Amino acid sequence: MTTIRILIAEDDRQIAEIQRRFVEKLEDVELCGIAHSLEDARDLIEVMAPDLILLDIYFPDGSGLELLRELRARDSSSDVILITAAKEVESLRSALRGGVFDYILKPLVFERLEEAVSRYRDHLRHLSGLVRIAQKEVDVLLPRSSGEPSHTKQPERLPKGIDSITLDKIREVVSSGQQWSAEEVGNAMGASRTTARRYLEFLVGMGELTAEVTYGSVGRPERRYHI
Template identity: 75%
Template sequence: MNPIRLLIVEDDHKIAEIQRRFIERLNNLELCGIAHTLADARDLVDVMAPDLILLDVYFPDGNGLELLRELRATDSGSDVILITAAKEVETLRSALRGGVFDYILKPLVFERLQDAINRYREHLEKLATLNQLAQREVDALLPRGGTEGETGNQERLPKGIDALTLDKVRDHIARGGQWSAEDMGMEMGASRTTARRYLEYLVGTGELTAEVSYGSVGRPERRYFLKA
């Protein structure tokens, strides 16, 4: 598969540099530019036609959601992962209406970006193998897989989340305290990336709360605990 061509759109130069270094650590990615303003982003999108854009919301010359709407209005082939400090529900609603692939809250943690990029790569690979659509394939591509007949009254889970494993994670979390993805991975006998996927899912359902803490070497780490 060809490298994913990626554009960073972030007005804070330091944060953009962190994202650039994260991207360098991931395989099969090609950074095709960094834009610090929406005007520069529009030019780079027109010239470079990136596959994926890491997009902030707040810029001195406008709002990143404006760029997202423009991309969709022009039927752009660029997908978007929003990376932002915006925690307003309406911002999330607008992003979802605009068809973002993912929504990541700052401060950005490498493992969360890695998980998003891996899922995006899997998404592209599935699309590349399709010749003709059937409902099963459509369900596998959309965020909430499965059909009513398959799930019945059970919880509908996205691809990559297994019900039995999810129950185990919930059991561990029920003990109380705060959990890192690494801690949970050890309990599950799984990788930190897999554990983070389940923990982030539970944050999305409102069962858990996540906060960023800094370890002894100053590396940011998300820690998860039951929502009060």
Template identity: 60%
Template sequence: MNPIRIVIAEDDQQIAEIQQRFLERIEGFELVGIAHSLEDAEDLVDVLQPELLLLDINFPTGTGLDLLRKLRARTSRVDVILVTAAKEVDTLREALHGGIFDYILKPLVFERLQETLDRYYKHLQKFQTMESIVQSDVDTILPHSNMAKTYESQEVRLPKGVDALTLDKVRSVFSTDAGALNAEEVGLHIGASRTTARRYLEYLVSNNELSAEVSYGSVGRPERRYTLSRPSL
């Protein structure tokens, strides 16, 4: 994945410099601009089209929430992380209504920023690997989902050799009504070997998410073909 492009919008030059130095220590991100006013921040977002905006709230000419509303009104796709000293509950509620990714209180701590950016990187990475979604995708992508922690605990219990990201890729193959597929065909869909695909397929069979039947190919060799399990009536 290409580096995630970031714009900093912070009226205090020293704080902006601290954020810049923090970003330089975190791999996978590229700072493409710094704005010290709301007007400059709006221009940088329009011109540079970054994936992410680190936005303060208090500016001499208005608030970061004003800019957030403008961006959402014109359907800007930039994601926003607020970095602010504002501790009012109403401010947080309005920010959440504006669709922010996170809300970080000042003074900014490196580890807190790193944790948020790591989650954001995985967030974008997950979108890039999906062609369609299953419910577990939604539950992990939406930060306020009640199911998110439950799903994360399920991931911890996955057996050795089975990771959650590849498992979701296999699930997505069958979410498109693909019919009965063998391990080689599934492997082609997810970009993995037949052996790897079979390991994930058999895991899903053991969880009753898939069913497996033996069929005979054109040369008479038996093979297992997998389909979505149907709920019993």
């Protein structure tokens, strides 16, 4: 299996250290550098050419969204997962327009990063196995099929791994107003915890839900979601 080379771009050194420890726990992944500024990130990207960048938005010397746009403008092969505290819908829209692979809100939970990198690995595996493409292959790789009816109700654009039917089920489950964990939502709708968490985090990014971190009896952090 091909090793995924990851670069961390995060100005907060403590958060960057947490991300480093998380990355080193992942299988078939190599950390190729840590940048604490956009200037350092640009240099490391040019030299190391990482497969995947874990990118913050807020830096003292600019915005990670600017770097994302620069990468796309020069057709960089590096993909980007944004890990940020930015909850503004416009930030999410800008990220989607920039072709971000995923959008994860802080505080980062290891399982959420593990799930995102796993989907990225599947994405690369699928691409590497293609010789010529058919429409069904395109529909797997892109977030939505261009053949969907125009009257289908969806957000402006759904990221990879998000579909409207499951999204509506998630909305129905959490509509009671109580706090839910990803595991509880998954059990309620007959899906896995990782699937439920992916959709819940998307709704948090869209501003439809709020996430709070609580600590159980053994001190393990857990994100709970509510309207």
